[in-house]
Amino acid sequence: xxxxxxxxxxxxxxxxxxxxxxxxxxxxxxxxxxxxxxxxxxxxxxxxxxxxxxxxxxxxxxxxxxxxxxxxxxxxxxxxxxxxxxxxxxxxxxxxxxxxxxxxxxxxxxxxxxxxxxxxxxxxxxxxxxxxxxxxxxxxxxxxxxxx
Numbered sequence: 523x524x525x526x527x528x529x530x531x532x533x534x535x536x537x538x539x540x541x542x543x544x545x546x547x548x549x550x551x552x553x554x555x556x557x558x559x560x561x562x563x564x565x566x567x568x569x570x571x572x573x574x575x576x577x578x579x580x581x582x583x584x585x586x587x588x589x590x591x592x593x594x595x596x597x598x599x600x601x602x603x604x605x606x607x608x609x610x611x612x613x614x615x616x617x618x619x620x621x622x623x624x625x626x627x628x629x630x631x632x633x634x635x636x637x638x639x640x641x642x643x644x645x646x647x648x649x650x651x652x653x654x655x656x657x658x659x660x661x662x663x664x665x666x667x668x669x670x
Contacts, residue, residue, distance in 0.1 A: 533622035536660035543619030579611035
């Protein structure tokens with residue numbers, strides 16, 4: 523998977539404006555069975571609570587219902603580790619954005635339960651597919667509209 527690896531997640535930078543990157547990320551999540559349960563507009567929150575300016579930045583709480591059900595059935599308090607956080611923010615260069623996902627293997631490792639590892643790996647694979655779809659779609663040539 524191309525993109526920067528973090529100790530706690532994965533990210534890719536794409537040549538898209540922020541709004542387009544958010545929309546593309548939502549589409550890629552939906553294509554892999556994730557719904558967005560929560561949305562935190564970090565920029566608006568920083569402005570409202572601290573009167574601080576911040577780059578466009580959203581935290582999406584993504585949930586894949588069948589996988590969440592399996593996790594909650596295995597260990598009820600695991601809801602403390604849900605949903606999967608997905609971040610989209612404006613990049614350092616104009617017209618770029620960064621999309622990042624939490625690594626469920628790192629997160630579910632906190633449980634100390636080896637039986638959770640296969641499920642965590644399954645969620646990791648799906649989230650990496652989300653990043654790959656975002657990266658590949660953003661890199662694809664866009665059709666030009668010709669005047670009539």
